[in-house]
Amino acid sequence: MSKPWIRKYAPKTLNGVKGQNKAVSDLKEYIENFRPGKAKALLLYGPPGNGKTVSVYALAREYNYDLIEFNASDIRNKSSIENIIKPALEQKALFSKGKIILMDEIDGLSGHQDRGGISSILKLTENISYPLILTANDIYTQKLRSLRKKCILIEFHALSYISIYNYLKNICQKENIKYDDSVLKQLARQCGGDMRAAVNDLQVLTTDGELRDDSLINLDQRKQKESIFNALKKVFKTTSPETALGAFDDVDEDLEEIFLWIENNIPKEYVKPRDLNEGFENLSKADVFHGRIKRWQYYRYYVYIYNLLTAGIALSKKERYKQFVSYARSMRPLRIWQANRSYQQRKEISAKIAEKTHCSSKEALQSTIPYMKRIFKENKKQAENISKFLELDKKEVEWLRK
Ligand SMILES: Nc1ncnc2c1ncn2[C@@H]1O[C@H](COP(=O)(O)OP(=O)(O)OP(=O)(O)O)[C@@H](O)[C@H]1O
Numbered sequence: 596m597s598k599p600w601i602r603k604y605a606p607k608t609l610n611g612v613k614g615q616n617k618a619v620s621d622l623k624e625y626i627e628n629f630r631p632g633k634a635k636a637l638l639l640y641g642p643p644g645n646g647k648t649v650s651v652y653a654l655a656r657e658y659n660y661d662l663i664e665f666n667a668s669d670i671r672n673k674s675s676i677e678n679i680i681k682p683a684l685e686q687k688a689l690f691s692k693g694k695i696i697l698m699d700e701i702d703g704l705s706g707h708q709d710r711g712g713i714s715s716i717l718k719l720t721e722n723i724s725y726p727l728i729l730t731a732n733d734i735y736t737q738k739l740r741s742l743r744k745k746c747i748l749i750e751f752h753a754l755s756y757i758s759i760y761n762y763l764k765n766i767c768q769k770e771n772i773k774y775d776d777s778v779l780k781q782l783a784r785q786c787g788g789d790m791r792a793a794v795n796d797l798q799v800l801t802t803d804g805e806l807r808d809d810s811l812i813n814l815d816q817r818k819q820k821e822s823i824f825n826a827l828k829k830v831f832k833t834t835s836p837e838t839a840l841g842a843f844d845d846v847d848e849d850l851e852e853i854f855l856w857i858e859n860n861i862p863k864e865y866v867k868p869r870d871l872n873e874g875f876e877n878l879s880k881a882d883v884f885h886g887r888i889k890r891w892q893y894y895r896y897y898v899y900i901y902n903l904l905t906a907g908i909a910l911s912k913k914e915r916y917k918q919f920v921s922y923a924r925s926m927r928p929l930r931i932w933q934a935n936r937s938y939q940q941r942k943e944i945s946a947k948i949a950e951k952t953h954c955s956s957k958e959a960l961q962s963t964i965p966y967m968k969r970i971f972k973e974n975k976k977q978a979e980n981i982s983k984f985l986e987l988d989k990k991e992v993e994w995l996r997k
Pocket residue numbers: 600601602604605606611612613614615641642643644645646647648649650700731732751754762790791794
């Protein structure tokens with residue numbers, strides 16, 4: 596796939612962030628009135644894909660601040676809190692024009708660790724010298740209660756379908772996509788206020804340059820894929836076992852499928868040799884348990900498999916990779932299946948020829964089929980007669996035409 600449109604069309608300025616006027620103006624106000632040592636931290640919250648992260652990036656760019664981003668694994672690590680994060684928040688830089696500190700997706704952190712996690716963030720929000728911005732999807736959970744009280748809250752609401760529709764329309768024009776207005780509106784409506792999902796849907800559905808109304812029918816199947824994407828993202832992008840553990844709970848795929856997805860994407864995510872090695876180590880352990888279940892029906896091993904596939908894979912890396920990976924399922928079994936099918940078809944046709952012409956099917960395969968393929972490509976009338984005579988079905992005719 597070409598460059599993801601959510602990247603290509605990500606707003607570069609606050610003006611480009613659509614449908615979040617109140618939140619955007621609150622952000623500006625925060626930065627413009629920031630007083631070192633006096634100000635509180637900001638907590639941006641709201642459902643996925645509606646502009647939280649992208650607004651912080653735009654804010655920094657627009658006000659010409661450096662953006663320093665910490666991730667969950669930094670926050671869970673006591674020495675990086677002491678040595679990197681704390682100094683970054685407290686010391687005044689001598690030369691820099693200013694910086695904004697972003698801690699994205701903090702709801703992935705656990706609430707009850709004594710070192711690292713939410714409690715560390717809580718301490719870090721006190722007495723800040725630089726704008727500190729946190730983001731989370733759901734802040735009304737118990738573990739974020741105390742943090743919620745210490746921060747200025749800015750809500751990013753689910754986007755209206757009109758904002759999304761306009762945005763998609765603009766992309767269609769720039770990408771020369773042909774679209775039917777009502778189909779585009781429907782697409783904008785069904786993504787639940789999530790711009791990221793909408794833009795991704797649009798890109799996937801229009802690879803041939805057109806958005807047709809039957810495109811949306813395929814979307815259901817895609818939603819299923821999306822749930823596996825999200826699960827993979829959870830596993831690959833976190834270093835917290837708690838976050839990873841339930842990753843596949845809502846995924847409606849069988850275990851064999853999940854194995855294939857993980858197998859195919861470990862090398863894309865885990866670039867460092869050490870992490871790659873660990874990842875495959877955990878995957879192969881899971882596979883050993885899987886084999887035992889199949890052979891001996893030791894069903895209690897399922898729990899090990901899921902632990903290895905989630906927390907095991909998540910903890911295989913030392914730290915989270917930031918790069919975007921577009922996950923894909925392994926094509927290997929599909930190819931094998933296709934090859935088998937083609938082989939099967941050939942065998943069945945030869946059997947039919949053998950029966951009607953009183954030769955062996957091996958003979959039919961070797962001498963008759965090559966001629967028949969030629970005829971089926973070039974002489975429609977004769978091909979029809981042969982099909983009737985041999986009682987070929989549609990699939991077999993198709994195979995001979997290929
Ligand atoms: N309000 C918006 N206006 C324009 N584009 C948007 C908006 N919200 C999201 N997008 C598009 O979706 C992408 C994802 O947005 P972003 O990363 O800001 O989501 P988020 O709110 O941080 O989601 P999450 O809660 O999952 O982290 C952006 O790169 C951009 O392309």
